[in-house]
Amino acid sequence: MPSLPQPVTSLQNAGIKEVVKLRQRSHRDDNALLIVEGYREVKRALDNHVPICKLFYCPALYQGKNEPTIVARCAELGVPLFECTEPVFMKIAYRDRPEGLLALCPQIRRTLADLKLPANPFVVVAEHIEKPGNLGTMLRTADAAGADALVVCDRCTDVNNPNVVRASIGTLFTV
Template identity: 55%
Template sequence: MSPEKITSLQNPRVKQLVKLRERRERDAAGLFLVEGYREIRRALEKGVRPQEFYFCPEWFLGENEPALIEQARQAGAQLFELSKDAFAKVAYRERPDGLLAVAPQWKRQLEDLVLKPAPFLLVVESIEKPGNLGTILRSADAAGCDAVIVCDPVTDLFNPNVVRASTGVLFSVPVYVADSVTVHAWLKAKGIRTAATTPHTDNIYTSTDLRGPLAIVMGSEQYGLSEFWMKGADVLVRIPMAGQADSLNVAMATIITLFEAVRQRNG
């Protein structure tokens, strides 16, 4: 069966795709957008089953697109071929590559997280910018974190910029969303030590033991760590900075801390 063709910018599906950029629409529909070859490939590899798949050969950048479309079809996606204009309208990226999937959101429960003997977790608090959250997921993947726990989120996990900045790592790193109080109690109950990063301590992160069951806790962009975690964390650590006070953003501080933990844990 050949895919339905859409050329009108007024087509209801085209309009719906544009609406899915808004969180309210995403949450109401329980759906989100996955745009781009790499991200869609990773989603399919990790078992994400898109409901719909939109493509436009005039935007294709490579030669592997038909195989990806076929893979999406086999995963159950309904296919739609868009005109160049229509795809430009639904594309979120400045330079679209002619591939856009609509997939169902999911929700993981913290109680379902099966822990290894010495878990290595990342907890992030109230991250505001989707790009930062995506980059942080990517860092957690590279560092080999067992899971990322997003506390009191400001941006939602399924924001198109999270998907993009994570380069699809959103589909491979287990991410959990919960409130800080619940997460703190859960970590305590599991015997996982919390190391929270803040400029307001004398403990240098490289001189602090980051081995064993550990959750690194990062505060938000604008406000840093909340009072709750400042008081509730087992240890506070600081990254010494040579330059200007705000020269590290939260994504940079996260990757530095994660890889120091990796160094200690491997050594």
């Protein structure tokens, strides 16, 4: 059954405060959640069957005409929807220039045992990547090159950091 949006107008809303706390790695890990912000990123998550736990949106910040399709898709899936005022969305936004869409998804936690590779796989191995944005760029490049997987050898960078999602433009969900 499609979900109906709940309006969020208060900066003191408990749910909004929880989203802000997810900027901290420890809070993301404790709740096993990932912040996915932006049209392309949320669309890639949906296209790759990543479950959306909650969707926060602000029509005043949409930068194109396609954002309502994301809200409609999430509504059809029964995702809890939260329509935010601009000040509320700016509080939860991770980006400097938000696009009006922010989803919470389960963290990506995969092991080598989870990999299902073809006979002659193309695997990119990343070691000691310090900056989340660099890991996101590597994911985007691996996706463009047709890699079957990108294996991160250490926990130097949090794969579930919002900057990884942003820099990968959502290819975190495809590689």
